[in-house]
Amino acid sequence: MEFSAQQIADMLGGTVDGNPDVTVSNLSKIEEGKAGTLSFLANLQYQKFIYETEASIVIVGNDFKAEKPIAASLVRVKEPYMAFAKLLEAYNSLQHQKTGIHPRSIVSEKAHLGEDVYIAAGVVIGDGVTVGKNTKIYANTVIGDNCNIGNNCLIFSGVNIYANSQIGNEVSLHSGVIIGADGFGFAPKGSGYDKVAQIGNVVIEDGVEIGANTTIDRATLGSTIIRRGVKLDNLIQIAHNVEIGENTVIASQSGVAGSSKIGKNCMIGGQVGISGHLKIGNDVKIAAQSGIGKDVEDNSIVQGSPAFKVSDYQKSYVYFRKLPSIIRDLEKKLKN
Amino acid sequence: MEFSAQQIADMLGGTVDGNPDVTVSNLSKIEEGKAGTLSFLANLQYQKFIYETEASIVIVGNDFKAEKPIAASLVRVKEPYMAFAKLLEAYNSLQHQKTGIHPRSIVSEKAHLGEDVYIAAGVVIGDGVTVGKNTKIYANTVIGDNCNIGNNCLIFSGVNIYANSQIGNEVSLHSGVIIGADGFGFAPKGSGYDKVAQIGNVVIEDGVEIGANTTIDRATLGSTIIRRGVKLDNLIQIAHNVEIGENTVIASQSGVAGSSKIGKNCMIGGQVGISGHLKIGNDVKIAAQSGIGKDVEDNSIVQGSPAFKVSDYQKSYVYFRKLPSIIRDLEKKLKN
């Protein structure tokens, strides 16, 4: 699909400066622009690239003044970054226009599929499953018996969802996500262990996005709950009976152990570990690679393993770095 | 499926206190009990919930004395937690009653399947594979050529097992588990690397459980071995030629590098890293996020990166937290 500078200006409510008939079929960064692509200039630090870029069209602000000739056609708008983001999203959504049920999928006769769903080849959908309207399920994903999936979800290829999981609307699950595997529960028995049966489920509310190969275990009893608007990056572990509060964001490779409750609007860095049975408050920030071994109050910012107040951690670490010379100095002074 | 209070009392060898005809079809925690569910009271801290719960049946001890009226029917038994765990397990096993070979699975004519196996849609089973009796293999799992899988195993959806792997009896492999990928072995060659061919395999003994998206690489030569009763959580990395001793338990996101041998009955926390070519003794405990760079003796408890004796680590960490004030005090005293 191609769009002319004039068409893009019309979409964005902007005006064309240059050839209105030049066309583009892809988007690019201004410093990597190629013929046939559209780019944008919002940050003045990047201004020098507009004179060099090979992009065919560049979106600029209404008040942008060129200091040299520019090869590209300009589309002038009020807010160039917002306009570009709008095009990004439009471009992206074009990639999920497929509908219909592939003849090589395996959908139970006891499943209920909403309007305009897409079910790709190799998808397996169990008994008693409901899939909401306009949800897209990509190749070789498996949805266990009695799951409910909401409307407008994107479930990418190779996702595995265990039986009885509840997924809300506008949820994105990336490839390799595992929802509802058994919690890690074992009771000592003799020299070994007896498995504690895990019969709960996972509940994922609206607007959640979950990254590739992240795992969310089902509850022993009751539900592991991921609240509205939560964003989880790749390769994260969420154990049984955990609850993650609204709009909390967790970066890659972090793990939350069993039964911990995390508040709303938290920001948790990568490779963080949170022990079991803890309560993390609202609006908490945890630095990457930290280890949390006890409850954390609302609005705290912590670092370290075990973690404490971030500014204290950083001061202690400055001393740690200089420990050999600090101690040597002290010993020297003591001798004198 | 529904059961009455009387039927449950008969199963557990207990007695009914209240309406013996009320029925339940699910299990719940006492504080989250709903009509139609069965709960239990074992820990006296939860006693207050028995007067409020909406659960239809509650299992209690023979000696439980109510202080207020209780809406639920009670089933009195000797050990309420054990009785409940028994029901949990029975409930759970009801979910794995399927048998038969789905017509949309792809099973080699040169594979041998035992009695009462379940092979779901999309499963691919290679040449020369044997699957023991009563083993259940869920959708889209792939089992490479010449693997042997024992009896009574549960292999969930989307598992990938490379050729020549050996899996014992009563083994559970959760979704996304990868058994037998190439070990990470490269020899320097010129400015780059030459791959060291990996032709060994993985051996998993009886009663092992492996969590979602955990990876176990095959040996360069010989076998990577997971001994009887080992429990591995999600997203764990076990490298080539590693051996994990009987009944050792490892929490999520830990990793063991090539050729290390871990003893029996160890407990290893989450996000622990163990370097290659080490010997970890029996009954060792390693705190979460620790890093192990040298051999560890039997019965040790260690923490830190690199790890040392846990009590020493914790003492040092107390000083680390207060370093700025400790050093300032010392310097002040020195001046006086």
Added chain:
Amino acid sequence: MEFSAQQIADMLGGTVDGNPDVTVSNLSKIEEGKAGTLSFLANLQYQKFIYETEASIVIVGNDFKAEKPIAASLVRVKEPYMAFAKLLEAYNSLQHQKTGIHPRSIVSEKAHLGEDVYIAAGVVIGDGVTVGKNTKIYANTVIGDNCNIGNNCLIFSGVNIYANSQIGNEVSLHSGVIIGADGFGFAPKGSGYDKVAQIGNVVIEDGVEIGANTTIDRATLGSTIIRRGVKLDNLIQIAHNVEIGENTVIASQSGVAGSSKIGKNCMIGGQVGISGHLKIGNDVKIAAQSGIGKDVEDNSIVQGSPAFKVSDYQKSYVYFRKLPSIIRDLEKKLKN
């Protein structure tokens, strides 16, 4: 397939010492050798095993002198380890001789497959995909629309590759690898977040090997790039717009956050975290479990979280271990 001692000697340009007609069908370590296997002796530390091994054939150096009788037939060569590695590789490549397109794969009519490809059961290949000659794609792998895959690649079972990914020649992708999932990009909006559309792709150059369950996100715009000869272990996270330089090696469970650029020939240990928007130079070494929060110069060797010069880290850590006694000593001396 069986080979006699004479056949092996002929292949390797060596000579037989003992029965030239004894045959083997597998390879083994000398200390684990069994009848019907071939082993080797290169390191003199292992010499004692040659008198005990049950291996039928052992490769030894031309100058090896037995001190006791040896049951196995010996094949004498100039460099026993190199000869054995050659056999390892030959044995390994025998396992990837399959060609053809399985009737139960699902290949788009708009895909182009090269000569001698192998497409296994359950593989799904999208519109506009090209697969180069002699590339093997194993069961249930999914390749999204418009991907290009080079020649001589091995793509194991259960890999998921998103649309528009570019994969070079001689690339190996192990099971569970996810290429091209959305980068983790969200812009604050009201009390929650708005997704930043991710429309770039992933480019993987020639000779790259990627371990099981590793995830490589596609760029927001432009490409996430894995340069020629890079080796990534299992369960690694590579975020959007990252670039990894030629021949860099990264061990298991490490993560690189968005837009960071890593140089050539680096060696990065396991469980390392690298923050976003950083520049790591060439020939850098990073110790396991380190955290990198700022740029790193060429040829640096660093450790710690945050990381600094490895020798300084190790000195500081020695003091950290002894902190309680060091401080107590200082305080004691001060009092006197």
